[in-house]
Amino acid sequence: MSAAAENAPKPESESTTRGWGDTCLDVKKVTMQFGGLKALSEFDLSLEPGELVGLIGPNGAGKTTAFNAITGVYAPTFGDVTVCGHRVNGQRPHQICGHGIARTFQNIRLFKELTALDNVRVACHAGRKSGFLASFLRTRGFLEDEARITKRALDYLGVMGLARVRDERAKNLPYGEQRRLEIARALATGPKILCLDEPAAGMNASEKVALMELIRKIRDDFKLAILVIEHDMRLVMGISERLVVLDHGVTIARGKPEQVRKDPKVIEAYLGDSYLEEKHIAIPAKSSESVLDAAPAPEEPPVKEVQP
């Protein structure tokens, strides 16, 4: 399986224009500020249809914050997010989802008490016609909708290899299957862009390789643009065409995997943690962290006075 990962999947990325121009996600100078902490500063990213981009960086680099700003969990402090031609800043997550973006979560957020099938069915909105009243009266339109939604959901479960566990409750599934179920659920919303937040977290090496293969297969089969967060650089290098590297909210490198791998800043971020810590805390000068760092120093002298 891992050998297949080396085959370059270039041809798909040629099919660029699909009605909304050639970028389906355009993030311009997005800044996220929480009080004095700048979790993300001037983040730029554009995704073209069918592209697979990795968003990497060490822990706490602001990768998930970037996701949250794109998908509407947080409204960006500054900057613009455009999804498939719609400017989405300040919209609610479900509206942004409707424009064609779907995501998974770093710490799995399945609907635990619902079955695998129902988890996916919740996400199947496309083409639903019947309203509340129709579901009480069990009209024909309602029954047709239900049948279609169930079939669609089963298809997605099948793609992710979960057809066998359709009636299991999500909380009872093994970890790897929960991760795959999250992807199935995201796919069921019918997205053009899929954002995966550390899909391989907590998996062993061989599971990770298999998952990355699966991600590439999804991209090819559904013709999606995929944005993957991962902090294991080697893993994401094999499958992504481009990488964006974040560290302390700042984009420190972007480009092809081979270039990024050699970038001294990236090496620094990953290897020289303690060195970098000092260097980067200085950037958000008014942050609460720097105040805390400064505070403990003058507290030493009073200890002596306690003695007499």
Next chain:
Amino acid sequence: MSFSRILLRSLLPLLIGIPILWAFNGELSSSADIILMVAGINVILAVSLNVVNGFTGQFSIGHAGFMAVGAYTAAKITVATNSIEIVGLPTEVSNQVIFFIALVAGMIMAALMGLLVGMPSLRLRGDYLAIVTLGFNEIIRVIIENTEFLGQATGISGLPRRSNLIWVGVGALVTVLMARRLVGSTHGRALLAIREDEVAAEAMGVDTTGYKVRAFVISSAFAGLAGGLLVHLIQLCTPRSFTFVKSIEVVVMVVLGGMGSVTGSIVAALVLTFALEGLRDAQQYRMVMYSILLIVLMLTRPEGIFGTREIWDWLPKLRKRVSS
């Protein structure tokens, strides 16, 4: 599938239920009749509150406020039309038609109130809804006690007795059907998704505020129905019937039966109604025993009698156990 078959399928439970209720109506002793009707009204209350508290995972504790809105609307209509007859119909039928209109009007008024309360408060997360609904319940009570039109603290007395086993039975049946069909539909699954994880539901394209408001409005409407039925059973409409205590009583039924279980709510409503009646001989110890019963049940089954499951979820297991 033809239109008539769809109609048949959607109304089948009622077609079976009504003749049975008809057969029992007037056959029972009047005390048994009343207990059954109170139980039926409690089923309506518990199941409708379960749509908000159980399915959607919000916490409303002002159900009696919506009952009051439905009850006073219906009571006002029946009192105002007491001497009016619909031309061409016998008195009895005319009265029943007017009663039906009054009940529906009560439901609509309660639903509007639900919309009014739900729109601002359901945008928020967490316990805000509990506080708002509790406040709403008290506001409604205070407004009634200070409005001459609504009879102030004495309320509206001398209501005609229009509730009977058929009305209550059909009301309960419709409520249960509504809840079951809702939860089995895409809309219902969206509600469950909100209960399970609001952030994830929103990210999967579920309009969480919209769905919460809809669930709340539906729930309020059926509370209004229960209120209308109740006052036309006890023939008296006073603010004392719709206090905070009544709301808590309904919440207890929902929690006891299991949040999110329709059959659980039905069983809890029936058990509590009958238990309260059965303990009538214990006189002053009645409420003590009632609370002990609740404490024991909550200690032994904190998730409620049925949890989020329905009664038939256990049937295959039981069958297996019997056969082995």
